[in-house]
Amino acid sequence: MRLVVDLNRCQGFAQCAFLAPDVFVLHGGEALLFTSRFDEGLRDQVEQAAAACPVQAVLVDFSDEPAKGAEGHVG
């Protein structure tokens, strides 16, 4: 499972860093670091973060998850 943040959209609302602190880390006021590959155990956190982004900048691809088949999902 992979994710990417569209940094052209990102406006630093930091909602992802609240809801998925194991995946998204804010450095200083604005710089956002994130783990682009994540495990099943962090799936809930990532889904919450993607849904919460006010500008929908967190794009998630669950396609390598067997249970869900090959359906791509853009958060």
Place this chain on the structure above:
Amino acid sequence: MALGTMSAQITDFSNRADPYPLYAALRKSPVTRQDDGSYLVSTYYEVRSLANDPRLSNDLRNRAPGAGGPAVAEEDTNLPPSFLFHDPPEHDRLRNTTMRPFGPPHSPRFLHDMRDDIARIITDLLDALDGKDEVDVVEDFAYPLPVTAICRILGVPREDEPRFHGWADIVASVLDPSQGKEKVQDARRELGAYLSDLIEAKRRHPGSGILGPLAQETGPNGSMSTAELASTSMLLLIAGHETTVNLISNATLTLLRHPDILKRFQTEPGLVVPLVEEVLRYEPPVQFIPFTVALSDIDIAGTTIPKGAQVWLLLASANRDPKRFEDPDRFDPDREDNQHLGFYTGIHYCFGAPLARMEAQLALPHLFRRIKNPRLMADPPPYRANPVLRGPRHLPVAIDGLAA
């Protein structure tokens, strides 16, 4: 419908249960001038643009002398304005200081680590419903949860929590442009005095919650005064309270009005994540921001809003704008690209949004797993008077008991 009376109609209690036809009428023109000189902004792109416009001020001191418009919040001589009613740079200083113990970058795990505490509050509230065949989802569940949560966030001693419930109720009506001020002023004074004492105590013994570390900021080299911290605490209490009550109540009501979605939710609890976002679009707990002021003439959508005018940003209307949301009056948790304005946008984006989301995302699956065969007993339910922080006063629901 006379446009000059639109704001009066929006605040009129008889329109509380369903204000959406009024918003639809308003959206025929993005910006509408009222007879009192205030302006209503009703469409998505215009609301979003103005919410991000530095020429629009949240500082009430910028209102032109004798400017029209409704009574506004926080007209209080005892405490300085909170960051909601400040512009940069003061806004940024106060908000950033408050953020230090609450969220990233300094405290990225503070809220995340409160999940279990909040889940326990929810379980306790639901356990107490055992043996009932009728529950008031507002009174029994949605109302006590956020005030307990905000007390834990701030670090209010448990024994003081009941007093907080009372103050919160009265002080929250300050955002209601139709309400009288005397009772509110009294409650604010009492609460302000209590908070100042609590900050003093926290300076010596920080304990849990954000007030401990924030009290350390009120020293000679700190970044806020004790009065500013008391004012900030009051803001967090008000803003974190009734809004979350409404989010949970509005979500419950909306689910009970959409049995097909409810049925799906009961077998698919993960649906709560997009469902909460859709409630924030469809029935936002904060309907509009009635207190911003134009700092200079602003040209928008063919209208010039003159310097000094009071501007209402109608978030609930923007969220139903068909130019932005397809089939906007349909409640659809599968809606894609749901960039709703339920938490506002720009620098005043809801400070407590992550907490509200966490509370709602925990509360709703627990509630609908436990209550058996819920049926709405009144539709529409009775509403609170407040048109800004809009939500049911009671939400009576018949149930066939409680699941373990």
